Amino acid sequence: MSTRSEIAVRDRLIFALDVPNRAEALAWIDRLGESVAFYKIGLELLSGGDWFHVLDELAKRGKKIFADLKFHDVPATVAGAVRGLAQRPVTFATVHCDSRAMLEAAAAAKGPLQLLAVTVLTSNDANDLAALGVAGDPADVVIERARLAQIAGIDGVVCSGADLPRLRDALGRDLLTVCPGIRPAGPKTDDQKRTVEVPTAFAQGADYIVVGRPIRNAPDPRAAAEAIVQQIGQALG
Numbered sequence: 574m575s576t577r578s579e580i581a582v583r584d585r586l587i588f589a590l591d592v593p594n595r596a597e598a599l600a601w602i603d604r605l606g607e608s609v610a611f612y613k614i615g616l617e618l619l620s621g622g623d624w625f626h627v628l629d630e631l632a633k634r635g636k637k638i639f640a641d642l643k644f645h646d647v648p649a650t651v652a653g654a655v656r657g658l659a660q661r662p663v664t665f666a667t668v669h670c671d672s673r674a675m676l677e678a679a680a681a682a683k684g685p686l687q688l689l690a691v692t693v694l695t696s697n698d699a700n701d702l703a704a705l706g707v708a709g710d711p712a713d714v715v716i717e718r719a720r721l722a723q724i725a726g727i728d729g730v731v732c733s734g735a736d737l738p739r740l741r742d743a744l745g746r747d748l749l750t751v752c753p754g755i756r757p758a759g760p761k762t763d764d765q766k767r768t769v770e771v772p773t774a775f776a777q778g779a780d781y782i783v784v785g786r787p788i789r790n791a792p793d794p795r796a797a798a799e800a801i802v803q804q805i806g807q808a809l810g
């Protein structure tokens with residue numbers, strides 16, 4: 574596993590390619606050009622039927638791939654899914670942080686694939702967790718689930734940048750941390766609740782950030798991506 578200092582600055586920005594089909598995906602890849610080196614492809618593209626076509630195109634262009642499919646099932650089923658995905662040119666894949674048996678089965682099947690355990694979605698706050706019967710502050714839940722993932726042999730976690738200081742204090746720097754819900758300053762107008770800005774995420778220990786709408790909705794998406802990469806470099810010194 575790469576240490577934080579070995580990760581290229583541009584690779585630390587993962588663009589969320591949340592589109593429904595291959596045509597829109599390719600348009601975004603062309604539009605962003607060399608400003609983005611790492612792409613997340615997830616459930617929307619999968620349900621549209623073009624997920625593997627886009628994966629192959631990204632690999633052909635030398636891009637890194639984050640398969641955000643959030644596997645969550647009985648251990649044998651998750652292991653089979655992870656084993657199949659590990660045959661593809663994918664860097665990261667997600668699995669929900671559930672039972673230790675499921676996580677261990679996934680870890681045993683991953684080969685060169687790096688697995689990230691989804692701890693608490695950035696669209697969930699303490700009230701959302703309470704409605705699901707999960708007691709405690711989101712950061713406490715993140716730490717508990719991240720510890721389980723670490724014990725099971727998972728490479729890293731997906732968590733809010735807001736949870737990073739306590740997570741790093743509790744578990745150190747061994748786990749890779751990938752943080753979605755990154756937003757620029759100003760009022761928030763979407764479904765993300767526990768968000769942080771780019772410099773804050775890296776100051777608090779993020780290894781990677783996932784950014785979607787702030788780039789997609791920008792007047793000049795390529796310039797927005799380049800600006801984020803510049804912010805990352807400045808935050809890391």
